Amino acid sequence: MENIRNFCIIAHIDHGKSTLADRLLEFTGTLNERQMEAQVLDNMDLEKEKGITIKSHAIQMKYKLDGQEYILNLIDTPGHVDFSYEVSRSIAACEGALLIVDASQGIEAQTISNLYLALEHDLEIIPVMNKIDLPHAMPEEVTDEIVELIGCKREDVIRASAKEGKGIEEILQAVVRRIKAPKGDPKAPLQAMIFDSVFNSFRGIEIYMRVVNGTIRKGDKITFVNTGQEYFAEEIGVLKLDKQPRSEISAGNVAYLISGIKVASEVHVGDTITHPDRRGESLKGFEEVKPMVFAGIYPVDTTEFEELRASMEKLKLNDASLVWELETSAALGFGFRCGFLGMLHMEIIQERLEREFNMTVITTVPSVEFKAFLTDGEELSVNAPSEMPDPTRINYLEEPYIKAQIISKSEYIGPIISLCMDKRGVIKNQNYLTTDRVEMSFEMPLSEIVFDFFDKLKSISRGYASLDYQLIGFRESDMVKLDVMLNGEKVDALSAIVHRGKSHEWGRKLCEKLRELIPRQMFDIAIQAAIGQKIVARENLSAIRKNVLAKCYGGDISRKRKLLDKQKKGKKRMRQIGSVEVPQEAFMAILKIE
Template identity: 45%
Template sequence: MFKMISVFRVIGKVHSSVRRLPARFLSVSSTLQSEDIIYDQIAVDRIRNFSIIAHVDHGKSTLADRLLELTGTISAQAGNKQVLDSLQVEKERGITVKAQTASLIYKHKGQQFLLNLIDTPGHVDFSNEVSRSLAACDGVVLLVDANEGVQAQTVANYHLARSKKLVIVPVLNKIDLKNARPEAVAQELFTLFEIDPDEVLKISAKHGTGCEEVLKAIIERLPAPDANRNADFRALIFDSWFDRYRGALNLIYVKDGMVSVGQEIASCHTGKSYEVKSLALLQPDEKPLQRLVAGQVGLLGCNMRTSKESNIGDTLYLKKNKTCIPLPGFKPQQPMVFAGVYPGDQSQHPYLKSAIEKLVLNDSAVTVNPDSSPALGQGWRLGFLGLLHLDVFSQRLQQEYDADPILTAPSVTYKIHLKGVKIIAAHGGNEIIYVSNPALFPDKFQVEEYYEPFVLGTIIAPTECTGPIIGLCVERRAIQKTSINIDNDRIMTTYLMPLNEIVVDFHDQLKSISSGYASFDYEDHGYVASALVRMDVLLNGTMVDELCTVVHISKAHSHARELVLKLKELIPRQMVQIAIQAVVGGKVVARETLKAYRKDVTAKLYGGDVTRRMKLLKQQSEGKKKMRAIANINVPKDTFINVLKR
């Protein structure tokens, strides 16, 4: 029986030893809990829609917990940690994977304000979640660790918010740490973003210090949503997930008008109509409502059968209005990293298929296409936003569905410009094709130009690590674009680099040479023309599709040498000699020979019967020649897994 985990369930055991926040926090909580709030009567000018954006481990989830406690949304107890991080993988890794929402009520100057906190992940691989969360926001809280300072993802999130013209409230967290340097970090914000140090709030989310000032700043500095309650209903879908009993649930931002339970709505994108079955605010548990009005963010259920009917960025409107002007949405991010996923045993194929389908319903950024391999059997080729996204997806398969899949090495999608009328016709008339499976990479004579995806990477590291980092980037074919000294101790550099060179171990290497102090972030830069070749692997002259790879021509020989040596170690010795060859463009660029088992057929002969000895040796030689001619090489599945695995 599958265990579906509700993304808004609060996880955490309340311990008997309760840690209380300061008395002023509890007085606010008790006051609000005793009042009966009519949410749809809160005026638009008393609504604030905001997100907290931060680098990984800068305390975003902890600050969210404190804001929930301050507003009385949850009780101030020791078990409330990472309340908005409900997935097991989020608890274990201390990261946010899935963006969530919580509606808070806060009394300021005698008036009740509705604050919609739209949570965001911090890792670069989940920037798609950040982008769609900001689509429903009017401002953000930019959270920076006062100990570590500005990091790579801080820079990326800042520019993402600025590109959407959102108001930014800068906040320094962890000022209670012994090595905190709030004044220096505030100066970094001024150097990089021209943020006035006097506007920066200094807090400790762990202890609650200064958190009430953050709430006041959200109300006083951020604008109210640009919403019109007198217009016809329009709402933006900025997130969705699947519930086994209620179908696809939509997280919506109501831009205009209002919607009530029982009304019939329609989708601008698909044209399909649905009856509204349920409406709710998230606190973070669902609080059922009869209607949602302009300016609010809430959950809408309307019996959508599949999550494919719920399109992120779509506009909903009342069917009786007949026409609708779509709201400006946003373009979902395309997968950048692809990997093959196969069941360990083909008998587990239906089970793994069901698990992947259910998990993809709650993670629309993952693409799934059927794939097959002679060595690994039937499987799928999945697209992810990055390596961490791939790791988290794999971990969720294991934890939530008890599946144990085989994942091949990640690869990227290449853009290929074909030439020749017949070749283009063979590809359905498409002059430009995209290939993510190296085995399907066309030969050079069919191609006008190869293109590979590049990214613009940002590295912030200590100044003394500059030399080794430059060496690592040059080795990965990166081109330096800019270099800025943040202060006397740290430097920020940007590089144009091939995505294929960083998807496997670049981040690990960077952390190693910088003793863990460097941070790395990247954004898509598009496709760049490149000299690429397909490398085939032959075992005794037979090509093995699973071992095909795409490499840059400058690295073909070194990669080929590493691959054949690895295969020589992994393939078990057999009765026949095995020639392991790496071939590029029909030319062997590296070769290793795996010797056969040696058997002394004359061991039992004694005396001087030379004729008998020569006859046995001749028969053995002829037998091996025949075996080489007709025998299939037995390469165990474990060998493919060890070569292909990440």
Template identity: 55%
Template sequence: MPSTPAAGATAPERIRNFCIIAHIDHGKSTLADRMLQLTEVVDARQMRAQYLDRMDIERERGITIKSQAVRMPWRVREGGLSGEDSVLNMIDTPGHVDFTYEVSRSLAACEGAVLLVDAAQGIEAQTLANLYLALEDDLTIIPVLNKIDLPAAQPEKYAEELAHLIGCQPEDCLRVSGKTGEGVSHLLDEIVRQIPAPVGVADAPARAMIFDSVYDVYRGVVTYVRVIDGRIEARDRIKMMSTGAVHELLEIGVISPEPLKGKGLGVGEVGYLMTGVKDVRQSRVGDTVTINSRPATDALGGYKDPKPMVYSGLYPIDGSDYPDLRDALDKLKLNDAALSYEPETSAALGFGFRCGFLGLLHLEIIRERLEREFGLDLISTSPNVVYRVNLDGGGELTVTNPSEYPTGKVAEVFEPIVRATVLTPNDYVGAVMELCQGRRGSLQGMDYLSADRVELRYTLPLAEIIFDFFDQLKSRTKGYASLDYEPNGEQQADLVKVDILLHGEAVDAFSAIVHKDKAYNYGVGIAAKLRSLIPRQQFEVPIQAAIGSRVIARETIRAIRKDVLAKCYGGDITRKRKLLEKQKEGKKRMKMVGRVEVPQEAFIAALSTSDDGADQRGAGKK
């Protein structure tokens, strides 16, 4: 068994840094499992499926959410560099469009990428998106067809598709099976041969890029770095170049796949640093680490900050949990640089945070992690996108929450749009076009990747695809279409704010900004929903949907009525009328001073995104 080289004892020419990129469900994590077994870094007794998916939520859903780096020794079997151990630093990446930012950070730490394609499914939308990301970073691409053991596999057909896409020969596409292990050792040999070794200046001042970090309850912040220049040794005093903070290094090492303490990290190596710091803001992803005694003068390029595409409010059900929610978001932000948040107050829900996410699955995962890992009970408001509003009297406003929408005259409203790529069998082109045009989409182009697979390119308003667009796409194409999208600027739109009034008072949590054509449907739907959820009061309660002062929909919750005539048997009719008039006066008085209490359960049920078809679990999955 090849022994794992000690951290920091490896010459750069023997290191290969690579990641595995693919569409969802094309077998990245399973292939990573076989690599861990072949390189013998995981004992057979400890081995389990999806070994690098550490979170319970990843294992339950069968998707990768966090990239995981692991160091593996490998000795080439077939000529070449045989007789000498190479060190492979592999990063297993997510496939979902919401976690593209994780993929882009991983690519920046590598020199090459294994592009994995399912031999039974072929090229999908996210395959193309991840390939373009890798080409932007100028990485060496190794095309690989996975799942060749499946009865439905068509490796020859898809090798031609892949070769046409990358510009290589069909025979250059390697064929492997992550499940059986067939062809994986040959793939590891090719990684050593084809991917270039990292380049850096060994005697220059140390510079290392932070590409990920996690919070450990016992040991504080654990920072994952890729060393570009120089060397970092154990017990050095390190400096974060963006904040200027200086810390003593308590531990340094590599992940193989469990943490292995070492003496230092040199050029091209990937490993972890521990300083014992508890303040999560001291270790920013994209920052440059250097040594305090001999600091570097120029920081590394870092990463582009991701822009949130979807906003939603998160509120604790118990108001006293607000400080716990703030601490929990701080800790998650360290682990997920794409999350953004700021405090906000709602008249209906109390104190909470307005959070920005990259998509609905991202929102769902963050909420579930907050509830599981930190024991919080939360309400999330309906997701919405960011609008730019130009006012009549001049001036501009950015609206991330319907309650911020101006009440005065609005000159024009701009909404974010995305460039969407849909890959579908040609039998379903008509159904996909009909869906996209119904969502205010405009066709930008259409290409045949092969005789029976079509790529459609649309620009669509982001607000139209964050709810049930993906579910509709899957149902209309019998599950064969795949979707990828990226921001593409903004466009002017005819948008209005729909307010929901309970007993004449607006409830900010239920307000929404929607297209004028869909305002009536939204108003009718939410009013009917609230009528069934809010308990009856002592007086009649009108539920109204309004655009400004114009009511567009109404439902009424009937009053609870006491039978005041129960004791009045026989006698004159005027006696009964007197009692009924007295009751009516009492109801009228109560209606003037009464307040409608909306129970917490009604908020949770009315705001639950799953009822609106917004559950995008596994979007992009086949």
């Protein structure tokens, strides 16, 4: 155990975590040249295409220093705020962290947020300044920022360039010398914490765990403390680029376990594995994930509901931050109400369902969780517009507020403040990190930042601003339910809960957008937005009509009128029985409202 080091890499998006992981694997000879490719740990197509890390990835390396061989377990983590739950789980399996800061961008919001996560778990922090080879790198200023943030010495900051392979040896030496060896007793009762799992259609569920105490051997009978299920350890081993079986794994190691589990709901991330005859105590798991954005996911073909449920269960194994429950909608049939950590997370889940499980799904308008306090003193959670009680029964509504930390260049302060004010935000603090970089904190409603806040923030600051946010509780707000009606019938999947002050403008823009997206029918369609019984906006979609006058050349006007009246009656009858087909794009129309 003295020679084991467990560490993770944390940083803001695009500061070079995955590239640095590549160089570490190359330097330690874990991979040969044939196996080497860019971002080798990002093994999902989506990660390669978008150039972001979505999942944490664990891999074991061997490194020799002063005649001793050390085993290094590295976990590469995502940098986007939407995948912070992945980061928190990786941190719980480690004793140290490499904090990477881009030499040209400096410290950004997610750097600070991930650093605090690591400090809460008492990890040893090794600061690394990456990308020093860039022409516009500012090594001296960025070193000052890091020293001020962490309180380390200037010489503790390792200068590296993952692209060119500079500073890699210094990083590995620092990992061995500064990070403590894991504590734990190989002879104590077994305690292993599950920090990730993945579904393999041939072998069942593969569990990734960190062995805290005790030793697990191949063929052992094991039990899950929280679910009480018992299994046999069919195969255990360590994670290199592919899995390498071992006969036993003792305390301090990161390992995988395969025991032929086929039911996805029996494995919970954060659960403890122990032996049934010598039971270990349950370890303190991870805090429950708090979803920020809620949306409905429905199968396009209603007969595929059961397949979608199985796909969701398998996906939840691999992404523990996905929360879902059953829901029905008048327009879309049976589906799921899902909780996501943000809009990017929602987009990735939808993509993964389509790619990995061949499920085509409809996603409804995202919303956040509101609390409704009724006149009889009851309190309700409202996750979707369809759950909103009758307005006459509501005493008042509360909506979730967040504290947003925005770090940007000082020249963009004006546009950022006006954007946040437009989203009903209140500025709480403004703090200059350097002469050119400013940190602002705002309190604002979560529902306002759900849709396009991050995109707008990036565009007005030319990509310089970085955002991090955490929930601070619920506050009373004047929110109303905006219904969308097509020919007088409510379409519950298009309803939204909005602030009263913005409801008229919102309704008008939504009707205009739907008019563009809904295809014309053989009859007139009235598109209306309503609050309760009051119509606040209306657009008409005119009918496609056949030219019934084509056969009348010349002749009396009464003949033409007779034909037109006959057509008009037919259209009226058609409108009473006709139903409006709403395309998938229309459900996402709300996202495109400026």
